[in-house]
Amino acid sequence: xxxxxDGVTTPDSGAAGSPVGSTVALSSESGTGVVPxxxxxxxxxxPHNPRQTNLDPKKDKNAERQVTFLFFLSxxxxxxxxxxxxVFPIVPGDFGSIRENNxxxxxxxxLGLLGIGLGAVHWAKQLMREDESxxxxxxxxxxxxxxxxxxxxxxxxxxxSGFGRRTLIRNSLIGALVLTPVxxxxxxRGLAPDTDPTALLNHTxxxxxxxxxxxxxxxxxxxxDVTLGSAFHVIPEGLNQRSDALEQKAKAAVLLMRLxxxxxxxxxxxxxxxxxxxxxxxxxxxxxxxxxxLYEQQTHHLLCPCHQSQFDMTHEARVxxxxxxxxxxxxxxxxxxxxxxxxxxxFHEPVGPDYWERHV
Amino acid sequence: xxxxxSETRGGxxxxxxxxxxQTTANWxxxxxxxxxxxxxLGRKIFPDHWSFMLGEVALYSFIVILLTGTFLTxxxxxxxxxxxxxxxxxxxxxxxxxxxxxxxxxLSFDIRGGLLMRQIHHWAAxxxxxxxxxxxxxxxxxxxxxxxxxxxxxxxxxxxxxxxxEGFTGYSLPDDLLSGNGLRIIxxxxxxxxxxxxxxxxxxxxxxxxxxxxxxRLYTLHILxxxxxxxxxxxxxxxxxVINKHTQFAGPGKTNDNVVGVPIMPVxxxxxxxxxxxxxxxxxxxATFFTINxxxxxxxxxxxxxxxxxxxxxxxxxxxxxxxxxxSGLGFQIGDFTFALNVFLPIVVLGLFIVLVAIYPFIESxxxxxxxxxxxxxxxxxxxxxxxxxxxxxxxxxxxxxxASSDLIATHFSLTVEGVILxxxxxxxxxxxxxxxxxxxxxIGLQKKDREIALHGYESGRIVRLPGGExxxxxxxxxxxxxxxxVSFEDYKPLMLRPNAKxxxxxxxxxxxxxxxxxxxxxxxxxTTHELEQQHHAGHGAxxxxxxxxxxxxxx
Numbered sequence: 043x044x045x046x047x048d049g050v051t052t053p054d055s056g057a058a059g060s061p062v063g064s065t066v067a068l069s070s071e072s073g074t075g076v077v078p079x080x081x082x083x084x085x086x087x088x089p090h091n092p093r094q095t096n097l098d099p100k101k102d103k104n105a106e107r108q109v110t111f112l113f114f115l116s117x118x119x120x121x122x123x124x125x126x127x128x129v130f131p132i133v134p135g136d137f138g139s140i141r142e143n144n145x146x147x148x149x150x151x152x153l154g155l156l157g158i159g160l161g162a163v164h165w166a167k168q169l170m171r172e173d174e175s176x177x178x179x180x181x182x183x184x185x186x187x188x189x190x191x192x193x194x195x196x197x198x199x200x201x202x203s204g205f206g207r208r209t210l211i212r213n214s215l216i217g218a219l220v221l222t223p224v225x226x227x228x229x230x231r232g233l234a235p236d237t238d239p240t241a242l243l244n245h246t247x248x249x250x251x252x253x254x255x256x257x258x259x260x261x262x263x264x265x266x267d268v269t270l271g272s273a274f275h276v277i278p279e280g281l282n283q284r285s286d287a288l289e290q291k292a293k294a295a296v297l298l299m300r301l302x303x304x305x306x307x308x309x310x311x312x313x314x315x316x317x318x319x320x321x322x323x324x325x326x327x328x329x330x331x332x333x334x335x336l337y338e339q340q341t342h343h344l345l346c347p348c349h350q351s352q353f354d355m356t357h358e359a360r361v362x363x364x365x366x367x368x369x370x371x372x373x374x375x376x377x378x379x380x381x382x383x384x385x386x387x388x389f390h391e392p393v394g395p396d397y398w399e400r401h402v
Numbered sequence: 403x404x405x406x407x408s409e410t411r412g413g414x415x416x417x418x419x420x421x422x423x424q425t426t427a428n429w430x431x432x433x434x435x436x437x438x439x440x441x442x443l444g445r446k447i448f449p450d451h452w453s454f455m456l457g458e459v460a461l462y463s464f465i466v467i468l469l470t471g472t473f474l475t476x477x478x479x480x481x482x483x484x485x486x487x488x489x490x491x492x493x494x495x496x497x498x499x500x501x502x503x504x505x506x507x508x509l510s511f512d513i514r515g516g517l518l519m520r521q522i523h524h525w526a527a528x529x530x531x532x533x534x535x536x537x538x539x540x541x542x543x544x545x546x547x548x549x550x551x552x553x554x555x556x557x558x559x560x561x562x563x564x565x566x567x568e569g570f571t572g573y574s575l576p577d578d579l580l581s582g583n584g585l586r587i588i589x590x591x592x593x594x595x596x597x598x599x600x601x602x603x604x605x606x607x608x609x610x611x612x613x614x615x616x617x618x619r620l621y622t623l624h625i626l627x628x629x630x631x632x633x634x635x636x637x638x639x640x641x642x643x644v645i646n647k648h649t650q651f652a653g654p655g656k657t658n659d660n661v662v663g664v665p666i667m668p669v670x671x672x673x674x675x676x677x678x679x680x681x682x683x684x685x686x687x688x689a690t691f692f693t694i695n696x697x698x699x700x701x702x703x704x705x706x707x708x709x710x711x712x713x714x715x716x717x718x719x720x721x722x723x724x725x726x727x728x729x730s731g732l733g734f735q736i737g738d739f740t741f742a743l744n745v746f747l748p749i750v751v752l753g754l755f756i757v758l759v760a761i762y763p764f765i766e767s768x769x770x771x772x773x774x775x776x777x778x779x780x781x782x783x784x785x786x787x788x789x790x791x792x793x794x795x796x797x798x799x800x801x802x803x804x805x806a807s808s809d810l811i812a813t814h815f816s817l818t819v820e821g822v823i824l825x826x827x828x829x830x831x832x833x834x835x836x837x838x839x840x841x842x843x844x845x846i847g848l849q850k851k852d853r854e855i856a857l858h859g860y861e862s863g864r865i866v867r868l869p870g871g872e873x874x875x876x877x878x879x880x881x882x883x884x885x886x887x888x889v890s891f892e893d894y895k896p897l898m899l900r901p902n903a904k905x906x907x908x909x910x911x912x913x914x915x916x917x918x919x920x921x922x923x924x925x926x927x928x929x930t931t932h933e934l935e936q937q938h939h940a941g942h943g944a945x946x947x948x949x950x951x952x953x954x955x956x957x958x
Contacts, residue, residue, distance in 0.1 A: 073771025074918060076893040080931040084890070085882035087655030087662075132514055134490040140511055144518050148690025151518075155683035162676025170669045177447035177661045179647055179777060182550040230605070233615075239604040257706055275706050289610040292586075292705035325706055330590025330725065330745060331611070332583055333708045347710045348587060349726045350809055350819050363820055365728040365744045395590035396742030397600040401735060 112161030119153025449650035449663035477509035480621030499702030521689035544779035582703025594745025723805030724748035786845035794834035
């Protein structure tokens with residue numbers, strides 16, 4: 043084996059078949075590992091097969107040209123990208139110009155990068171030294187001497203400071219260190235307002251007399267506009283004017299639909315919650331809060347597109363499939379004197395996903 | 403410029419003409435001692451195998467992410483302040499949206515190359531997570547996590563989790579409809595955690611969902627906190643790689659005590675450096691031709707609209723799938739409190755799954771009790787139980803992942819959503835078991851085949867009729883080099899339960915014995931010299947003078 047000055051040896055062809063010496067005695071426990079006594083012996087490095095570029099000067103020259111060509115291609119690519127930046131500007135309103143800008147700029151940069159990459163790899167594979175080198179491993183643990191020294195360092199540190207001896211100092215320091223980050227953690231309480239989240243989650247914008255309006259226009263809906271089989275996205279009147287419109291909408295969004303009154307299975311106490319077959323249900327899935335927006339007109343099923351919970355609207359939105367646990371809460375509605383749909387009250391239970399403090 | 407080399411060892415530097423390189427190198431070294439580092443690492447050997455590139459892909463795509471991400475920060479506004487969009491994308495002109503969404507549209511449609519940069523960033527992120535995943539599978543199935551690399555496995559695992567977190571936080575930044583619904587799901591998930599859920603969500607969103615704080619907070623996580631931790635962990639990961647040196651596959655001349663490969667300077671540097679540019683180039687090519695995350699089609703976030711077939715980015719799929727596979731009706735109210743088991747169960751199951759992944763190296767080393775260092779990567783077949791466990795894990799993950807597309811599977815193959823979900827629910831339980839059994843059998847079968855070939859050689863397909871009328875098939879013997887790859891692997895026996903010094907058997911030791919039996923009861927031992935010799939002298943009628951081939955009656 044050829045020995046290099048850095049301790050790396052090269053298995054040249056002369057070394058083929060030579061036994062491989064072990065420099066590190068890894069004598070740790072093998073556990074249930076079987077240490078075979080007559081395992082097949084490592085045959086050593088196989089003879090080296092030189093590659094074409096080493097045998098044929100012409101091929102060597104060719105490879106050199108190819109590498110140079112690839113690097114040149116990269117230069118062309120980068121120049122092309124610069125040119126494309128100028129030649130293909132974005133024209134406001136012209137979607138095609140964005141596409142061209144993206145395409146030609148991207149192609150130029152791609153060429154600039156791939157040229158370098160392919161060139162370098164080609165160079166390494168065809169022209170740089172190809173035979174493999176060997177480096178010896180040493181056990182990862184430090185030598186016994188080093189470890190003894192390290193232990194000594196700690197012992198000296200302990201002696202000189204009295205860390206182990208002066209227990210009062212040590213323990214009070216530990217106590218102090220444990221407590222210092224606590225104020226910093228407490229500061230993060232400021233991430234949320236001081237108000238109680240539960241109170242907010244229990245109520246929505248709906249209350250007695252609030253008009254049901256179209257989402258997102260806010261135009262009130264007349265009962266007579268809601269034809270059989272139709273479904274509307276609904277928000278409470280005045281939502282768009284609020285500064286916290288999105289937070290309110292995330293709780294108050296409602297789906298309105300009209301079924302044949304005889305198709306509805308109304309439980310006791312909810313007889314007055316629908317108006318002539320017009321029903322309003324929270325649109326926020328009781329699973330994890332996606333809007334349950336897919337209405338199957340024929341089956342009267344509502345489907346949540348996120349996790350496929352299905353609710354049967356003829357049976358007060360009971361869950362018929364999927365991970366949701368509870369029916370969608372119903373919004374009690376009626377009409378006002380002008381025939382507009384209005385809420386009778388807020389929802390009778392918190393809307394949306396389960397949370398720990400939720401109870402009805 | 404002509405160069406004059408001058409020996410300066412021990413003596414004063416003679417003022418001679420020197421090349422710029424020499425002067426610069428000298429200048430730096432006199433201030434940093436860097437020559438020592440170059441001497442140590444410059445000719446370090448790296449073994450070569452295609453599968454060792456997976457980690458490189460991860461590293462390089464991360465660099466691409468850093469570069470493009472920095473560009474994006476100059477244009478992106480992490481604010482949820484409401485603005486009216488007035489850019490070049492006409493379909494959304496005049497629509498109210500957050501500054502985050504508006505600036506995303508602005509950098510996509512009004513900045514030359516902005517869309518390209520965004521797409522490079524997103525594609526690189528997808529490649530980052532994918533390559534980390536494949537890299538982990540490579541490490542797992544070749545046993546490259548064994549001593550002394552268990553710690554680096556854990557750090558790599560942390561990097562994987564960070565990559566997922568980076569992905570999710572970045573995905574949510576544009577404040578578009580799709581990512582907003584993703585955040586809504588996170589809100590629902592967090593609220594489902596018993597006791598602390600409600601308040602945690604409140605802190606996260608700075609009040610009620612969606613609030614006006616979340617994008618800014620995710621931005622801080624995305625570009626400051628997570629990358630800082632990621633870069634630090636990555637540094638330790640690579641440092642340990644250098645300290646432990648790379649594993650290598652068994653091969654002639656390769657032992658547990660050496661590394662056979664190419665030196666960093668120049669071959670590995672050229673290959674790896676070149677490969678960086680190739681990875682970068684391919685990502686740019688993807689960004690050039692394939693749209694990714696077209697937020698302009700989704701529109702700004704609004705809590706009520708949604709489109710059918712919503713999908714998270716692929717790497718979050720397994721978590722989304724877990725949510726979908728929960729059976730109906732889990733959860734209950736106890737007194738004044740609600741326990742949302744339908745949400746909490748998938749969190750727990752996923753948590754257990756990833757914890758198992760993280761601590762697997764320690765489980766295996768406890769079972770084997772093997773304290774030796776292992777630098778030769780296993781062929782997966784030579785560790786049948788581990789490979790089978792890995793296959794089971796892959797199937798478990800794959801089923802969860804498929805479940806995230808349950809609705810699309812149903813629509814594409816004209817199936818019912820209910821049927822798809824039920825099938826996946828069953829598969830989630832049964833699939834890993836089947837995968838385990840099949841994989842273990844396959845591995846053992848392959849090992850048997852290896853053994854057969856090592857001992858008897860290849861069937862050459864050449865049938866010879868002997869003078870006595872007997873037909874035999876000529877077997878081509880392997881060379882010693884070829885055989886070595888088949889016979890050099892580690893072998894473990896099941897643990898024999900023995901009482902300790904007090905004459906007792908601890909329950910822990912009993913558990914270890916059970917596990918050990920499970921791992922190593924079915925095993926194929928490596929071929930020994932004795933067996934080889936026996937085979938050579940077996941008197942199966944080796945033809946004289948036909949060296950290199952062995953003849954074997956075709957009866958087995």
